[in-house]
Amino acid sequence: MIEVTNLKKEFILSRQQQKELNTKDKTALAVDSISFRCEPGRVFSLLGPNGAGKTTTLRMLSTIFKPTSGSIKIAGIDAIENPQEARKKIGFLTGSTGLYARLTPNELIQYFGDLYGVSKADLKERKERLYHLLDMNEFQNKRIGKLSTGMKQKVSICRTMIHDPEVVVFDEPTSGLDVITAENIITLIRDCKNQGKTVIFSSHIMSEVDLLCDDMAIIHKGKILFEGTMQDFRSNMQADNLTAEFIRIVHASQNA
Amino acid sequence: MIFTIFKKELKDTLRDRRTLMMMLVIPVLIFPIIMNVFVSISASYQKEAATKKIKIGMVGAKNNFLYNELNAIPSSLGAKEIIFYKDTTEMLKDLKNDSLQLASYVRPDFNQYMDSMKPAPIVFYHNATDMGMQERAEAYMKIIEEKAKQERYKKLGIDEIKVQPLVTEYKNIASNKEMIGKLAGGFLPYIFIAFGFIGCMYPAIDLFTGEKERGTIETLLTTPVARWQILFGKMGVVVLSGLTAATAALFGLFMSIEVLDVVDNKEILEIIHSILSVKFILMLYSLLIPLTVFFAGVMIPIAVYAKSFKEAQSIITPLNIVMVLPAMVGFFPGIELNTVTACIPVVNIVLATKELIAGTLEIGLVALSFSVMLTLAVIAVIVSYKRFDKETNVVM
Numbered sequence: 001m002i003e004v005t006n007l008k009k010e011f012i013l014s015r016q017q018q019k020e021l022n023t024k025d026k027t028a029l030a031v032d033s034i035s036f037r038c039e040p041g042r043v044f045s046l047l048g049p050n051g052a053g054k055t056t057t058l059r060m061l062s063t064i065f066k067p068t069s070g071s072i073k074i075a076g077i078d079a080i081e082n083p084q085e086a087r088k089k090i091g092f093l094t095g096s097t098g099l100y101a102r103l104t105p106n107e108l109i110q111y112f113g114d115l116y117g118v119s120k121a122d123l124k125e126r127k128e129r130l131y132h133l134l135d136m137n138e139f140q141n142k143r144i145g146k147l148s149t150g151m152k153q154k155v156s157i158c159r160t161m162i163h164d165p166e167v168v169v170f171d172e173p174t175s176g177l178d179v180i181t182a183e184n185i186i187t188l189i190r191d192c193k194n195q196g197k198t199v200i201f202s203s204h205i206m207s208e209v210d211l212l213c214d215d216m217a218i219i220h221k222g223k224i225l226f227e228g229t230m231q232d233f234r235s236n237m238q239a240d241n242l243t244a245e246f247i248r249i250v251h252a253s254q255n256a
Numbered sequence: 257m258i259f260t261i262f263k264k265e266l267k268d269t270l271r272d273r274r275t276l277m278m279m280l281v282i283p284v285l286i287f288p289i290i291m292n293v294f295v296s297i298s299a300s301y302q303k304e305a306a307t308k309k310i311k312i313g314m315v316g317a318k319n320n321f322l323y324n325e326l327n328a329i330p331s332s333l334g335a336k337e338i339i340f341y342k343d344t345t346e347m348l349k350d351l352k353n354d355s356l357q358l359a360s361y362v363r364p365d366f367n368q369y370m371d372s373m374k375p376a377p378i379v380f381y382h383n384a385t386d387m388g389m390q391e392r393a394e395a396y397m398k399i400i401e402e403k404a405k406q407e408r409y410k411k412l413g414i415d416e417i418k419v420q421p422l423v424t425e426y427k428n429i430a431s432n433k434e435m436i437g438k439l440a441g442g443f444l445p446y447i448f449i450a451f452g453f454i455g456c457m458y459p460a461i462d463l464f465t466g467e468k469e470r471g472t473i474e475t476l477l478t479t480p481v482a483r484w485q486i487l488f489g490k491m492g493v494v495v496l497s498g499l500t501a502a503t504a505a506l507f508g509l510f511m512s513i514e515v516l517d518v519v520d521n522k523e524i525l526e527i528i529h530s531i532l533s534v535k536f537i538l539m540l541y542s543l544l545i546p547l548t549v550f551f552a553g554v555m556i557p558i559a560v561y562a563k564s565f566k567e568a569q570s571i572i573t574p575l576n577i578v579m580v581l582p583a584m585v586g587f588f589p590g591i592e593l594n595t596v597t598a599c600i601p602v603v604n605i606v607l608a609t610k611e612l613i614a615g616t617l618e619i620g621l622v623a624l625s626f627s628v629m630l631t632l633a634v635i636a637v638i639v640s641y642k643r644f645d646k647e648t649n650v651v652m
Contacts, residue, residue, distance in 0.1 A: 011648065062478045063477075064478060064647065066647065084480045084481075087478055094471075094474065098470035099472065100264075101470070102268050102272060103267070107264075107267070111260070111264045112479065115257065115261075115479040115481050116479060
């Protein structure tokens, strides 16, 4: 379960950033008092155009960023008060995540297993299961730097799931991937849902959202424009298709 | 957790060829290579200088005093050939284009000066870019002058002892160990500081900026490990790399002395062996560890702040000069460790090491130097932590 209430994030702008953004404002509001709830066994999607505040929100959920105000509860743990405990419950995967190129998949999985405090027996069992599921046995001892993008993605998935997290956060997980490689991620999200995990993923691709999610929120300029089930979204559509409706909502907020 | 991170970062660092080159290969090989080249060039130069037959141009009367005396000097002191010229213009032209190595002018009335026992003028021309030629002329003239002086004493019937009113003797009370320590002792800490800095540089950039650039830091920050633990694990590798590079450089220097026999003098060699005791090495490292932590602590905030490897490198490289320049103070004789210099970072380590080598160390001043470096190292670590804890610096 993820519960987000009145979440706000303001960044202090340096002089350089003020120049780059052509503004005299000393702060930039990336996320503006948003609230939503993600249930276990359901997939929640955070949909928004580039620069909407999706990544900042997910970084706050995974405790990389501290919110300016508001509250976050991850599997019942206050993520602001107790970030280290909250992190134990989270698996985090982004499309842009790099891997340690000089390590092998085995060494990397062992390292993250150790960082999450996974016991030796659990690590062995999960590793065997995930390696089999993702067909990773062949390249487990090759340097990651020498693997293909698809293989690297499998290693990333294995790393995300090695501590069996209750909550899985995906930040644009399929960006830059071909359809075959992206399929691994789609399967992973479905598996997580079937296992009763809470899944939140961000995307700017409506078709991907339609394929996977049960609940969704549309975010633009740090504000939530829509929050509800996918079914609600479909039934209240004013445009011809999902993408057109998404664009309509974003434009309507700009004109408002 | 710190050790888990340390272990992984060390493995990662040891697999990076660039770091490995800067940390081990270059420091180990640089001194054997430099010293080997230096010794061979200097030996071949000395051999050539001793055996080289030089041509000396001369403007003066045939069979003049200088000509006769130069010819009387045995060729075991350096073979020579004297060539007469009609005027100095032609002679100096040949000296300039290296046809001659020395040129001399003896006045036509030179013998009258000698006969009337006046100081007789001789002019020697040399090209200062042709190394050792002035010394060769001075060596010849020392012999000739001494002989001429003896002849004048004889003519005048003077006992040489009577015109030598004082016999002054200068006795050095410093031991050879002290002399080596004070005069050449600055070299050792300089090597350590220079290589310690370079050794820290690449891992600091790779483990902080590199991780940011490759996008791996984000996942590391989502693990249930405190940021200070991540920082300490990484910092440990940076410090170890600095110490390893410095140790490798010292090892290379030691190997040059032991294996390549670059030190001929047995007495100096024995002193070097007596300096390199276990106690000395332990004390040296106790001074150098806080220094390396300080280096790491200065580099890490920059590496955390920088957005790319290139940016980090362009900021840290000039810093190298700022940090290593004070280490050159060690080369100046006369500057010693006192309460003022003990408070100047880097300089205090260099001077304390010099005193340590000379065996004239005052424990109070070492403690002061150590405390200063330790305080700075702690401040540098705090600054590093503050930077690393700043979320906008860590994540791009």
